[in-house]
Amino acid sequence: MISRKYKVLLLFLLLSCIYTIFIDICVGLPWNTFMINWKYTLFTQIERFIAVFMVLLLVIPDLIRYLRRKQEHTTSSTSSSSPDTNSNINANPDSGFNPKSGPSS
CATH class of the missing domain: 1.10.287 (Helix Hairpins)
Structure with a gap:
C-alpha cells in the first residue's frame, strides 16, 4: 500500500x-x-516552511507505521521462541474446538 x-x-x-x-x-x-x-x-521563508511541512506530513505517518510494525515483529519473534509458549497452548487439549469429536451420546 x-x-x-x-x-x-x-x-x-x-x-x-x-x-x-x-x-x-x-x-x-x-x-x-x-x-x-x-x-x-519558494523564495520566501513561509513558502519553504509550508513545502517542508507538507513533505513531512506525507512521509512521517509511513515511518511511524513502519517502525511500529518492525517493533511488533521483533517482540513477537522473541516471544514465540520461548519454550513456555508452546506448553501453554497444549496444556488443555479439550479446551479447543475439535470438529471430529461431535456430540457425546
Missing part, C-alpha cells in the same frame, strides 16, 4: 513535468523554462 502511494506520487510528478514541458513548447518557450524558473520558486 505504501509503495503504491509513492508510485502514484512519482507518476503524478512525472506527468506534471511532461505537461509543463509540453505547454512551454506549445506557447513558444524553451523546453527548460521550468528549470530556469526553479530558482525563483
Whole structure:
C-alpha cells in the first residue's frame, strides 16, 4: 500500500513535468523554462516552511507505521521462541474446538 502511494506520487510528478514541458513548447518557450524558473520558486521563508511541512506530513505517518510494525515483529519473534509458549497452548487439549469429536451420546 505504501509503495503504491509513492508510485502514484512519482507518476503524478512525472506527468506534471511532461505537461509543463509540453505547454512551454506549445506557447513558444524553451523546453527548460521550468528549470530556469526553479530558482525563483519558494523564495520566501513561509513558502519553504509550508513545502517542508507538507513533505513531512506525507512521509512521517509511513515511518511511524513502519517502525511500529518492525517493533511488533521483533517482540513477537522473541516471544514465540520461548519454550513456555508452546506448553501453554497444549496444556488443555479439550479446551479447543475439535470438529471430529461431535456430540457425546
